[in-house]
Amino acid sequence: MRIGVFICHCGSNIEGTVDTATVAKASLDFPEVVYATDTMYACSEPGQDGIIQAIKDKNLTGVVVASCTPRMHEPTFRRAVERAGLNRYMFEMANIREHVSWIGKDREANTNKSVDLVRIAIEKLRRDAPLSPSKFSINKRVMVIGGGVAGIQAALDCADGGLQVVLVERESSIGGKMAKLDKTFPTVDCSSCILGPKMVDVAQHENITLHAYSEVDAIGGYVGNFQVQVKKKATYVDWTLCTGCGACMEKCPSKKNPDRFNEKIGPCTSINIPFPQAIPKKAVIDPTTCRQFVKGKCGVCAKVCPTGAIKYDMADEIVTEDVGAIVAATGYDLFDISKVTEYGGGRYPDVITGLQYERLLSASGPTGGHIKRPSDGKEPKNVVFIQCVGSRDKSLDRPYCSGFCCMYTAKQAILTKDHIPDSQSYVFYMDIRSPGKMYDEFTRRAMEEYGARYIRGRVAMVYPKDGKMIVRGADTLAGTQVEVEADLVVLAAGAEAAVGAPKLAEKLRISYDKYGFFMESHPKLKPVETNTAGVYLAGSCQGPKDIPQSVGQGSAAAAKVLALFSKDMLESDPQISRVDIKRCVGCGKCIITCPFKAIKEVEFRGQKKAEVIETVCQGCGLCTSTCPQGAIQLSHFTDNQILAEVNALCQS
Amino acid sequence: MSEAIAYYPGCSGLGTSKEYDASTRAVCRTLGLDLVDIPDWSCCGSTPAHTKDHVLSAALSARNLQLVSGMGIASAATPCPSCLTNLRTANHRMEAPAMAEKVNKLLDAPYAGGVEAISVLQALVEKVGLDEIKAAVRTPLTGLKVACYYGCIMNRPPELMAFDDCENPMAMDNVLSAMGATVVPFPLKVECCGASYGIPRQDIVARLTGKLLDVAKSVGADMVAVACPLCQMNLDLRQGQVNRALGTNFRIPVPYFTQLMGVALNVADEELGFGQLCIDPRPVLNKALSGADAQAKGA
Numbered sequence: 001m002r003i004g005v006f007i008c009h010c011g012s013n014i015e016g017t018v019d020t021a022t023v024a025k026a027s028l029d030f031p032e033v034v035y036a037t038d039t040m041y042a043c044s045e046p047g048q049d050g051i052i053q054a055i056k057d058k059n060l061t062g063v064v065v066a067s068c069t070p071r072m073h074e075p076t077f078r079r080a081v082e083r084a085g086l087n088r089y090m091f092e093m094a095n096i097r098e099h100v101s102w103i104g105k106d107r108e109a110n111t112n113k114s115v116d117l118v119r120i121a122i123e124k125l126r127r128d129a130p131l132s133p134s135k136f137s138i139n140k141r142v143m144v145i146g147g148g149v150a151g152i153q154a155a156l157d158c159a160d161g162g163l164q165v166v167l168v169e170r171e172s173s174i175g176g177k178m179a180k181l182d183k184t185f186p187t188v189d190c191s192s193c194i195l196g197p198k199m200v201d202v203a204q205h206e207n208i209t210l211h212a213y214s215e216v217d218a219i220g221g222y223v224g225n226f227q228v229q230v231k232k233k234a235t236y237v238d239w240t241l242c243t244g245c246g247a248c249m250e251k252c253p254s255k256k257n258p259d260r261f262n263e264k265i266g267p268c269t270s271i272n273i274p275f276p277q278a279i280p281k282k283a284v285i286d287p288t289t290c291r292q293f294v295k296g297k298c299g300v301c302a303k304v305c306p307t308g309a310i311k312y313d314m315a316d317e318i319v320t321e322d323v324g325a326i327v328a329a330t331g332y333d334l335f336d337i338s339k340v341t342e343y344g345g346g347r348y349p350d351v352i353t354g355l356q357y358e359r360l361l362s363a364s365g366p367t368g369g370h371i372k373r374p375s376d377g378k379e380p381k382n383v384v385f386i387q388c389v390g391s392r393d394k395s396l397d398r399p400y401c402s403g404f405c406c407m408y409t410a411k412q413a414i415l416t417k418d419h420i421p422d423s424q425s426y427v428f429y430m431d432i433r434s435p436g437k438m439y440d441e442f443t444r445r446a447m448e449e450y451g452a453r454y455i456r457g458r459v460a461m462v463y464p465k466d467g468k469m470i471v472r473g474a475d476t477l478a479g480t481q482v483e484v485e486a487d488l489v490v491l492a493a494g495a496e497a498a499v500g501a502p503k504l505a506e507k508l509r510i511s512y513d514k515y516g517f518f519m520e521s522h523p524k525l526k527p528v529e530t531n532t533a534g535v536y537l538a539g540s541c542q543g544p545k546d547i548p549q550s551v552g553q554g555s556a557a558a559a560k561v562l563a564l565f566s567k568d569m570l571e572s573d574p575q576i577s578r579v580d581i582k583r584c585v586g587c588g589k590c591i592i593t594c595p596f597k598a599i600k601e602v603e604f605r606g607q608k609k610a611e612v613i614e615t616v617c618q619g620c621g622l623c624t625s626t627c628p629q630g631a632i633q634l635s636h637f638t639d640n641q642i643l644a645e646v647n648a649l650c651q652s
Numbered sequence: 653m654s655e656a657i658a659y660y661p662g663c664s665g666l667g668t669s670k671e672y673d674a675s676t677r678a679v680c681r682t683l684g685l686d687l688v689d690i691p692d693w694s695c696c697g698s699t700p701a702h703t704k705d706h707v708l709s710a711a712l713s714a715r716n717l718q719l720v721s722g723m724g725i726a727s728a729a730t731p732c733p734s735c736l737t738n739l740r741t742a743n744h745r746m747e748a749p750a751m752a753e754k755v756n757k758l759l760d761a762p763y764a765g766g767v768e769a770i771s772v773l774q775a776l777v778e779k780v781g782l783d784e785i786k787a788a789v790r791t792p793l794t795g796l797k798v799a800c801y802y803g804c805i806m807n808r809p810p811e812l813m814a815f816d817d818c819e820n821p822m823a824m825d826n827v828l829s830a831m832g833a834t835v836v837p838f839p840l841k842v843e844c845c846g847a848s849y850g851i852p853r854q855d856i857v858a859r860l861t862g863k864l865l866d867v868a869k870s871v872g873a874d875m876v877a878v879a880c881p882l883c884q885m886n887l888d889l890r891q892g893q894v895n896r897a898l899g900t901n902f903r904i905p906v907p908y909f910t911q912l913m914g915v916a917l918n919v920a921d922e923e924l925g926f927g928q929l930c931i932d933p934r935p936v937l938n939k940a941l942s943g944a945d946a947q948a949k950g951a
Contacts, residue, residue, distance in 0.1 A: 340819075341817050341818075341819035341820040342819040342820075344820075344839070347820070347837075461819070461839075461843075463839030463840060463867070464839060465839075465867055465870055466870055
């Protein structure tokens, strides 16, 4: 083997604390190394050309680049050596940036450690073998999980691109959080007027299959060939017959149930269509409150339904959908305001969330769009908004900014003045965060044109006194305490990961952060990709986002799916496990260990043997450390290679 | 019967809050909670010590904890939230070896840690339990409307005190509910009364205490139950000062929660020390109880 070694400066990132020339010189003493040099930026065009030229000039058969993490540029360099005519797996990387130069300041120690890492990479490279991917076909259907505005956008863009789309929504109607909003910032246009047509498009698009009131139960397979089991929850109404006429809701005798669509500030019937523009506009029975289920007798809805759609004996149903890609767009949920005991959310009826206030503002809400406070139905005059409730607060384990609350609070202050001209709004804020097009102008308008009084400071406590809510806080600009007698207190509750998000992430085999938000593949350069091939993200499931950002991500995820599906065949990664059939004793331990169900039992000349399913194996290597015989080896990471690396380290 | 607990009355228990001390002892005895006096206990250093010197303050508290440790008892209960803060702070600070070394230099016998300091309220809730407390009630406080006032340091800072919700504590509410009283939701239950500002700045105490009394009255409380000698003094002894400063006319009794428990548990009147309070709660108490009695008879 003729090995070439390239030590990258990464500008001053590496060269600043590592003597790269010395590392290159030391590399020449290692076995089979015929060429070694340092280079300013190995990943740049001249850097890659230098590698290609050296391969040609020196007849190199393997290359080591010592630079950054392989997660950054391994694909770059693999393509470079391939362009020079080598197999892309005859290449190894030594990470001397994240593992050396960025974490240590001692130049001599860093240089020595870099030499060690290069030596390890060389010993691995000496045992590398050319690998080639195999091809497999893909199923060009896509599943979108979550029917909020991000999921709707992703579904529509994919469907317009000619793909078959399966949209799965947990609630009985699509629309998500946006459907609950009255108006949207910074234009104050009606939320349902701009979302409604998109929802109708979903219903009417010939390429979209909608599973509402359904949840993803299990996911198997891999990019190009997922099998998703979708649980269609029992609605107790036959949706093929239901016309959405609403006669059942009029007659239902159980009328005092908390309405989840109205954020529980209004009542609803046990059989319910959540809102007039619902898609699909179909009724669902809540068996926890329905008299037929609770008391065993009632049957009013079944009597009045003109189409005979009520089916009390309906059960959950599982359908399996085969798709080639999945877009997760499961959105967010609100921080539970009752956890901030000093504000009394959950204890005092007139302390509500911003989303509850949206329902009070909305014409389709429980008050018909008239602002009435929950305790006594009176119209409030003084409305206090408290921002950052469950955002930017380490004591509540919510250190992150929810991003959109500054804007919706300004919008609600404007709407309050529109609805009640003689009202006065107060906004307690920490900072105004409005970095969007026309956003800062909008918050200024709330202050200057609508007279909202912005008070910079935190609220210490809220308590009721003589029919008012006393809000006590600090005005940190004036350096004084403030007390406001409010009629209604609206808390800008922060966003947190949707209920059940971590569970779904585990089914999708994608990562999530400590707060339950899904992890993108790269925070800047791969914002809608995940580390699982074929699974993409859109909207607030990845972190709090406003509507424009969510829509943008919906389209971005759709573009990724369309790009993936532009090929007819996909290449599988050849870094997978292979069974040496002569050594395998058929014990089956690997089959139990594999988290991807990628190993199956086969019969070979009357004996049980393990066999790896090439397209399913993810190359994690768990089976290789489980196998008592050493019969399973992970290509490119064989036991021999790893032992050679350890030997190289121990000898140095 | 539950395990024995060392009892640390604090200096005020021997002076300004004798009735708190006496009613605590009587109530615990009735409920079978064995309070053991700490021989030769000394002052925790109170506010002056920790304002001047953290090592001295920790040493004054740790001396008492060390005595408890020598008694072979794992926890010490005190009725006074201020003593409690000092005892718990000493434990917390002495987790750092450097601090422990400095403190132990001042002590005759070194304190190795391991004694938990809790409030009498916490001892009642956790060592006796609400169910047993409820079962011991002989004269339910039916008809009595009480606002429970915890004061600002019973539960704060929450990392140190580690008991109940620091913004909306419920322990005293639950205990007095178990006694049969109607506990009114009192939103200012952890607000500051002005504490020791009663001496240098009466106007501050008048304003802060006045607000407490005002809200207690507006939520319909017959009386305000307290758990802190200093709060009790501000709300009760200084109620006249508040009235003069604010032009109000409050006359709201401010008993310790243990005194009210004593009534419900049929503790002898002379052990409860109601006469020590400025505004005697007994007329209001008797009126509420007899009203309920009459109602019960009428029904």
